[in-house]
Amino acid sequence: MNTLSDSNVTEEQTAQAGELNERLVSALERAGRITTPEVAAAFRVTPRHLFVPDVALAEAYKDDYQPTDRDGEGRLLSSVSAPWLVAQMLEYLRPRPGDSVLEVGSGGFNAALLHRLVGEAGSVTSIDIDPAVTERARRCLQAAGLEDSVRVLTGDGAHGVPERAPYDRIEVTVQAAAIEQAWLDQLAPDGVLVVPLRVRGLGRLVALVPDGTGHYTGGGWLPCGFVAMRGEAASSTxxxxxxxxxxxxxxxxxxxxxxxxxxxxxxxxxxxxxxxxxxxxxxxxxxxxxxxxxxxxxxxxxxxxxxxxxxxxxxxxxxxxxxxxxxxxxxxxxxxxxxxxxxxxxxxxxxxxxxxxxxxxxxxxxxxxxxHRGRPGPVLHVYSEGTDPAAMAPGRALERPGAPMVLTWPKG
The missing domain is CATH 3.30.310 (TATA-Binding Protein)
Incomplete structure (x- = not known):
């Protein structure tokens, strides 16, 4: 099996990769996962095989996740997410040219897409707690010629990267048990935070924006699965x-x-x-x-x-x-x-x-x-730590560390 980590990759294989990528992007557009020309263009110029170099070309362009590391018992420690989910997250995030973006959880592929979307006038910082993950991300970005375009750091992403804040967009690419106060503190006043959140054990993708009162609201609720956060913000599920x-x-x-x-x-x-x-x-x-x-x-x-x-x-x-x-x-x-x-x-x-x-x-x-059937789904309200519970929206308080959260189902 020839993979793209082989030194004898031919021009024919490179052309085949381009064809496979085009088929993938077209399929994502037909499925409604990619809905904007900006995200489509970013996918078309970002060869996914460079970020999963140890699998065959056809496997690299499947619309499925690719595991990159497991522990001694076979549990997944890191992966490159499925293209459909990567695309959906970027559509939720809507990064703009010139934006400063923080990615919590590193794999390389998503960071490369973010760079394409924010351009040279923007900046992308990616952080992961696992040094093996960040080293792999750096190698893959270098293979794509983007080693100077994305800043990759090793550390606990629950704390964000305060020295580069504020961020116009923050994208969490690991399953989070809570909305960390540090992410809210480091988000620009008109920013967007996208998080695959555990809601009482359910994995759901949510997008949060400031609501004009100093707090945040959001929704989306796409079912999703990610490798769980490690460190201080590990899940209690x-x-x-x-x-x-x-x-x-x-x-x-x-x-x-x-x-x-x-x-x-x-x-x-x-x-x-x-x-x-x-x-x-x-x-x-x-x-x-x-x-x-x-x-x-x-x-x-x-x-x-x-x-x-x-x-x-x-x-x-x-x-x-x-x-x-x-x-x-x-x-x-x-x-x-x-x-x-x-x-x-x-x-x-x-x-x-x-x-x-x-x-x-x-x-x-x-x-x-x-x-509620057929109507807009629930709204997630997120408050800064220390907010008086009496000032919060009525609904299900999600009890966990981090920023207080309340889930409500509006009527009508």
Missing amino acids: QVHALTPGARVRVDGAPPFDPEALTKALDSAGSAYWSGVEVGASEGTRPVIDLWFATVLDTYGTLLVDPQKSALRALPGGTPLTWNTDSSSAAYVTMRPVEGQTSRYEYGVVLHGEDHALAEALVASLREWNRD
């Missing part, structure tokens, strides 16, 4: 094994009794149907997950291997709640609408005797359907 083939992912949830919760899920389940029907192409699953992450005080994500468990959890994880002593648990499920091939009904499965638990989830599904 935990995954607990329960009954065989089932796990629960929690972040900031009240404690539960794993033995009691396992016993509950091992009992027979009873279905409660809501009457809320949706189309298969409506894309409600990520919205429903976020809705329950907002409205439930006790919330987790139930993850099930269908080969090992008979639980009727939804693929990819489903909202789960439980009562105080963990003797009952309820989770969201779906079933096909009779006689229709592309419509489904939301419902709830209860394990245990606490029927009020399931009834409350069904009522919540109906509330979402009545007040």
Whole structure:
């Protein structure tokens, strides 16, 4: 297999790389991931193979992430993100010529795109906690002839890079557990902050802008997965094994009794149907997950291997709640609408005797359907540290270190 790290790369291979890149960019445009000519142009002049030099050309231009390092147990430590996600983040960020940009998390490819977008009059600073990651990014940028165009630093990105602030744009390219106060402090008054944020265990891409009152608001909510931040800002999300083939992912949830919760899920389940029907192409699953992450005080994500468990959890994880002593648990499920091939009904499965638990989830599904379905999604409000809670918007306070955050669902 010839890769672009080989010394005998031919002109034919270089031309092939150009063709593959053009196909990739065109596909991203057709899919709506690239929507502006500026981002398209940046992709077209940035050869991705130079940032994943140890894979074959065809692999380098797949619309998928490329792992670059793993720990001894095979867990991903760093990667070059999938092109669709890189493009979507840049569309959220909208960097302009002359902007000063901070990238938290280094890979090289995204930094190169940022340089193309801000131009020689702008500046790009990239920081990562892992010296192996920053050294690799420098090598790749050098291969692309951009070693003098991007400043790459080794350090904890949770602190930003204050000596080069303020930044017109800050882009976080690792999964963040919180919005760090340092990022807000280093953002220009009219700046944009784009972050893949963990919201009660859910990975969502959000874009934040100043709201004119000294605070920040944002949304977007694209489901996404990134390598988690390390260092002081490491995630508090935990995954607990329960009954065989089932796990629960929690972040900031009240404690539960794993033995009691396992016993509950091992009992027979009873279905409660809501009457809320949706189309298969409506894309409600990520919205429903976020809705329950907002409205439930006790919330987790139930993850099930269908080969090992008979639980009727939804693929990819489903909202789960439980009562105080963990003797009952309820989770969201779906079933096909009779006689229709592309419509489904939301419902709830209860394990245990606490029927009020399931009834409350069904009522919540109906509330979402009545007040929020098809309307703009939630708004994330971010406040500076020390803000009086009474001055914050009503909604779900996301309890974690860093800047205070509140999630609200506006009506109408």
